[in-house]
Amino acid sequence: MIQLTDNLTISTIRSGKGDCVHICFIGSSGQPHNIIVDSGPTSSAGEFRNLLTSIIRSGETLDALIITHYDDDHIGGILKACDPGFTEIYFNAYAEATETENLSATQNQRLFHSLDRSKIHSSVLAGDEIAIDGARIIVHAPKPEMLSRAMAKMEEANAQLASVSDWTCSLDDLMAKPYPSSDTSIANQSSIVFTFEYAGIRNLFCGDTWAENIPGGKYDLVKLPHHGSIRNISDALLSRIQADTFLICADGTSHPNKQTIAKLLQQYGNISIYSNYSWWMNGFLMTDDMKYIKNGNLKLLII
Secondary structure, rough: OEEOOEEEEEEEOOOOOOOOOEEEOOOOOOOEEEEEOOOOHHHHHHHHHHHHHHHOOOEEEEOOEOOOOHHHHHHHHHHHHHHOOEEEEEEOOOOOOOOOOOOOHHHHHHHHHHHOOEEEOOOOOOOOEEEEEEEEEEEEEOOOHHHHHHHHOOOOOOOOOOOOOOOOOOOHHHHHOOOOOOOOOOOHHHEEEEEEEEOOOOEEOOOOHHHHHOOEEEOEEEOOOHHHOOHHHOHHHHHHEOOOEEEOOOOOOOOOOHHHHHHHHHHHHEEEEOOOHHHHOOOOOOOOHHHHHHOOOOOEEEE
């Protein structure tokens, strides 16, 4: 758990390769509130269900579920666990029935048709704002044209994104290397990107979006896009963001890229990386990298 203030915490479940983040805060009224961002893949639905059950048993409300985009590693948990009583659900729904080989598109349709329509906000776009008891959620992406492209692509089969491990390189070597090609997934580009603001704290949640869709500014916490993929950050992005605390949802099997941490370290000098798995214990750090740990420049923390 990340304790940002006495009244605001961020936590995650063990969601494998997927995302599921829990924002919990005590609102202006003195009442606790719970916002869940993504639900992890189908394979971690049990963890997702346990989180929701614990909140309900404590007598608290499930104020909102935000599904950032329609890939299985973000939408699968809620499909299998079903809705236990969220007050509001925000996701960009693909409601039209269609013949498709795209698993994510099929799941998106199933989710839309399985939920109570009265609580669904099925078009979430840049410029939207959500107010919850003194907190503000400000949506920065997607823009309408991004969402239209994603909806059109839903009828295509899922693309398989290659991932090459860079863990055998040192942080210094990866700082010097150029960035690889950028992410081209239209589904990722369509992610809901938002800031959560409360009591002077400003957190940024990026889904799996492309680097150019992420707003600049000063943040207390940045949930990095696409599980820490180097293909979803850039020097331009890092130059417009001021932050030293980051969250990566990844189990180490295909993400994060080590070069992502190297570029963050190069840009900011001193950083803290939180994650829901301790992937850095499994061959991530080389002997030469340990100087950054010993000098306090890099802190790797289990959430």
